Amino acid sequence: MTQFLSLLLNGVSLGAIYALIALGFVIIFKASEVVSFTHGSLLLLGAYSIARLSEPIGFFPAVLVGVAITALAAFLVERLIINRLRGAPVISLAIVTIGVDIILLTELIRRIGSDILNVPHPWGGGSFRIGDVGISENRLIATIVAAFLIGLFFLAFKYSSWGVSMRASAEDGETAALMGIKQGRVSALAWVVAGVLAGVAALFLVGSPTPGVSPSAYTVALRAFPAAILGGLDSTGGALVGGLLIGLAESFAAGYQDQLLFLGRGFGDVVPYIVMIGVLLFRPSGLFGTRELTRV
Amino acid sequence: MLSIDSLHVTYGGAVQAVRGVSMEVPDGKVVAVLGSNGAGKTTLLRTISGTLRLHRGRVESGSVRFGETDLASRDPAQTVRMGLVQVPEGRRIFGRLTVEENLRAGGMGTRDKQAKARALDRVHEMFPLLKERGSQRGALLSGGEQQMLAIGRALMASPKLLLLDEPSLGLAPRIIGQIGEVIAEINRQGTSVLLVEQNATMALGVADLAYVLDVGEVSLSGDARALAQTDEVQRLYLGHESGTDPGAAAHVPVTSGKKLSRWSA
Numbered sequence: 001m002t003q004f005l006s007l008l009l010n011g012v013s014l015g016a017i018y019a020l021i022a023l024g025f026v027i028i029f030k031a032s033e034v035v036s037f038t039h040g041s042l043l044l045l046g047a048y049s050i051a052r053l054s055e056p057i058g059f060f061p062a063v064l065v066g067v068a069i070t071a072l073a074a075f076l077v078e079r080l081i082i083n084r085l086r087g088a089p090v091i092s093l094a095i096v097t098i099g100v101d102i103i104l105l106t107e108l109i110r111r112i113g114s115d116i117l118n119v120p121h122p123w124g125g126g127s128f129r130i131g132d133v134g135i136s137e138n139r140l141i142a143t144i145v146a147a148f149l150i151g152l153f154f155l156a157f158k159y160s161s162w163g164v165s166m167r168a169s170a171e172d173g174e175t176a177a178l179m180g181i182k183q184g185r186v187s188a189l190a191w192v193v194a195g196v197l198a199g200v201a202a203l204f205l206v207g208s209p210t211p212g213v214s215p216s217a218y219t220v221a222l223r224a225f226p227a228a229i230l231g232g233l234d235s236t237g238g239a240l241v242g243g244l245l246i247g248l249a250e251s252f253a254a255g256y257q258d259q260l261l262f263l264g265r266g267f268g269d270v271v272p273y274i275v276m277i278g279v280l281l282f283r284p285s286g287l288f289g290t291r292e293l294t295r296v
Numbered sequence: 297m298l299s300i301d302s303l304h305v306t307y308g309g310a311v312q313a314v315r316g317v318s319m320e321v322p323d324g325k326v327v328a329v330l331g332s333n334g335a336g337k338t339t340l341l342r343t344i345s346g347t348l349r350l351h352r353g354r355v356e357s358g359s360v361r362f363g364e365t366d367l368a369s370r371d372p373a374q375t376v377r378m379g380l381v382q383v384p385e386g387r388r389i390f391g392r393l394t395v396e397e398n399l400r401a402g403g404m405g406t407r408d409k410q411a412k413a414r415a416l417d418r419v420h421e422m423f424p425l426l427k428e429r430g431s432q433r434g435a436l437l438s439g440g441e442q443q444m445l446a447i448g449r450a451l452m453a454s455p456k457l458l459l460l461d462e463p464s465l466g467l468a469p470r471i472i473g474q475i476g477e478v479i480a481e482i483n484r485q486g487t488s489v490l491l492v493e494q495n496a497t498m499a500l501g502v503a504d505l506a507y508v509l510d511v512g513e514v515s516l517s518g519d520a521r522a523l524a525q526t527d528e529v530q531r532l533y534l535g536h537e538s539g540t541d542p543g544a545a546a547h548v549p550v551t552s553g554k555k556l557s558r559w560s561a
Contacts, residue, residue, distance in 0.1 A: 087350075161404065168390050168401040174350055175388040180376030180405020180453060 002132040007255040008248070013139035015247020016146035020201040021224035022231065022239035023153060024194030029233050030170035031190030032082050033090060037097045038074070039198055040221035041104035046070035046202035047213045048108055051117035059120055067199035073104070074195030078188050086183075109215045117206075117213040125208040142204035149200060150240060153193070157236060162189060170234070223250070226276035232289025241287060246272045297323040297488055298344070298380075298457055303358035305339050307351065313339040315512040316358070320505075321457065326479065326489040328503035328520060330496050330533055335509040337492040338385060341461050344490075345382040346372040362457070376405035379456035386465060387446040391435030395426055398434050398445055402452030411454050419448040422481065440471035447478060457488045464495040476502045496533030500524040508533075 021039060028036045050066035057065070077100055085093060123137045157163040169176035169186050177183055198221070205220050206213045227246040231238025253260060254268030279287060298321040305314040314336040321327045331337050342348040344360055344367060360367040362378060370378070390398050399419060403412040420427040423444045429437065437445060443463055450458060460479070464472040476498045483489050483502075493499035499520075500506055506523045508516040516523060523529055 161400070164393070164397050164400050165404050167393055167397070168404075171390045171392055172388055174347055175384055175390070176401065177347060177350070177372040178345055178376070178382050178384055179402050179449065180373045180381075181401065182371075182373045 003255060005133045006135070007251045009133060009135045010139065010255075011248035011251030012244060013135060013143040013247070014251055015227075015244035016143045016150075017201050017204055017220075017243075018224045018227045018247050019150060019240045019243025020146050020197045021221055022228040022243045023150065023236060024197045025225065025228035026231075026233060026236050026239040027166070027190045028194050029228075030236075031166055032078065032086075032093075032187040034082055034093045034097060035090070035233070036194070037094060038077055038101045038104070039194070039224070040218040041101045041108060042070050042074055042195060042198045043202045043205070043221045044108050044213075044215065044218050045073055045104065046199035047119070047206045047217050048112060048117065050199075050203055051119045051206065051213045054120050059122055063203055066203070067196055070199035070202065071192045071195035074191040074198070075188060078191035082191075083184055083187065105215075105218060112213065112215060115214075116211055119203075119206050119212060121207045123207075127208075136208040138204060138207035139209075142207075145200065145204070149197065153197075154236065162186075166190065223272045226272045230276045230279040230286055232286030234290055235286065235288035238286055238288035246275060249275045297321050297363065298490065299361050300340075300344075301359050301361070303340075303343065303360060304356040305336075305343055305348065305353055306356050307339075307353045309354065313353065313512055314343070317509070317512070317514055318358075319507050319514065319517070321488055321490050322505075324483070324486065324488055325504040326483050326491060326502050328496075328499035328506040329490065329492045329509060330494070330499060330506060330529070331509035332494065334511065336512040337509055338461060340509070341382055341459050341490075341492055343367075344375070344380060344459060346370045346375045347382075373405060376453050376455075379454070380459065381405075381450045381453045381455035381457075382459040383446050383450045383461060383463060385461035387439075387442045389434040389437070389442050389445050389449065391433060393434055394431050395434055395437070395445060396430040398449050399426065399452050402449030405453045412452065415452045415454045418485075419451050422451075422478065423448050439467055440474070443467060443471070443475060444478070447475075447482075451482070451487075455487055457490060458482060460489065460491045460493075462493055462495075463491070464493060464498055472498050494533075496524075496529065500529075 021043065024039060025036060028034060046066050046069070049069045050062050053062035053065055081096060081100065082093065085096065121138055123141055125136065125138070127134045127136045128140050157166065165176070165181045165186050168179070169181055169183050173183055202217065205217055223246060224243065227242035228239050229242070230245065231240070231242030249271045250268050253271040257265065257267065260267055300317060300319045303314055303317045304312070306312050317336070317340065319327070329337055329340065339353065342351060342353060343355060346367065348355070355368060362380060365378065367375065390401060393401065399416060403415060406412060425441060426445060426448050434442065434445060447463070463475050467475070472495060479489055479491060480502045491499055491503060500523065503520040506517065506520040507514050508523070508529065516526070516528065
């Protein structure tokens with residue numbers, strides 16, 4: 001039972017981080033109609049910047065600057081590439097983002113080399129315990145921050161002018177343009193928000209129980225991808241649910257590894273994809289994705 | 297107010313959708329543009345609102361001027377800020393947004409908060425139903441209600457000139473009558489209207505001036521009431537068989553480019 005609760009708690013915290021990343025995928029998809037594969041390298045860029053800057057300027061300024069760098073990188077990708085290719089087929093755009101991702105990733109791996117950069121989180125590597133149920137302090141803080149950011153995001157999405165513009169142009173871009181909504185601005189802002197969310201996710205992903213920044217942080221974004229897909233690529237609520245599902249599935253698969261030994265070691269790593277495929281078999285547009293809602 | 301001068305528009309460099317159209321929308325008037333499918337009506341509106349590029353269309357020659365400003369290279373957002381707002385064909389309301397959010401989206405083009413508040417009051421006064429059903433999703437409204445919402449949404453930007461693309465499309469005759477009244481009321485409150493329609497009865501009923509487009513060219517134009525009396529308009533758009541021989545319907549007391557017929561260009 002203790003193990004179950006522990007895994008549940010850890011699954012939720014991991015899921016919260018995935019949800020941050022998955023939300024980024026979803027809003028980019030809604031605003032620019034691009035499946036952005038740049039997220040993995042953006043995430044790594046955020047982690048790398050925070051790790052490198054912590055030494056000279058201190059941890060908290062480094063977090064601010066690191067998140068800003070990630071957001072700026074996302075903004076530049078949108079302005080310099082995606083915005084200029086508006087109207088291009090979705091597939092071409094997706095492949096362009098893969099190209100950008102590979103370039104950025106290669107450069108980051110070159111810089112990181114074979115080191116594992118340490119991020120000096122002030123909350124350290126300790127863990128927080130209620131009875132026998134424990135979670136690393138880093139993950140606990142991650143959960144709280146993620147919950148706060150996700151809440152803020154949903155409020156903004158529902159009530160702010162940006163949210164209304166964003167939802168209107170996601171639904172019908174041409175009509176939104178006729179209302180004077182600037183699509184370029186909506187799209188650029190979506191990338192910036194996605195960049196911020198990825199930067200914050202990076203901050204927590206490279207803390208305990210993960211040892212530090214290594215290129216493998218990249219694969220985490222890849223696991224958030226099934227989270228976005230299974231929730232429904234155009235549903236923000238879906239990203240949240242998908243993130244939690246993937247986090248829980250991964251946590252349980254890793255925790256009960258001994259019982260699942262017949263499936264082989266490291267099963268936790270493939271579980272996100274298996275869950276995604278399982279969901280898509282029954283609901284091809286994801287749990288909350290739009291099938292078709294308009295009425296003429 | 298709006299003046300179009302010998303405008304040529306092509307799609308993909310090949311299809312000529314509008315060929316040498318000239319027209320005027322005077323300040324404070326309702327101008328109707330009639331024509332069947334493919335006459336170039338929608339292309340004309342796209343050129344004015346700046347969405348032509350989204351459809352790979354191009355202005356080859358001629359000009360569209362709003363007051364003193366040339367609209368040629370404006371994007372849709374700039375056009376809205378200048379006071380030209382289009383109600384798109386088929387209503388195109390945001391079905392997943394609430395009625396209230398649809399109206400909010402309509403006001404996104406302007407920053408002036410006071411103007412937006414005034415516009416919202418005006419819309420609520422004109423369409424009380426939109427206030428009642430403010431928190432419902434747009435998709436749940438009936439066709440006529442959606443058209444009211446589409447018009448209300450456009451009014452949120454406090455336009456000087458309202459462009460309407462076939463507001464009667466797919467609606468019951470009674471609702472079409474209401475839309476005619478709404479247009480007249482909007483005009484009475486000081487907004488000029490460019491009304492593109494296939495429903496000539498409604499359009500000619502509310503319009504001061506009218507143009508008939510035929511395969512990309514203006515074939516008839518003039519005072520709306522006089523135009524409604526011409527045999528050609530009667531026969532082709534109002535469904536009255538006035539003469540047995542269509543060739544005899546040549547007496548047109550308005551500026552007529554050439555004869556109008558169903559099949560030949």
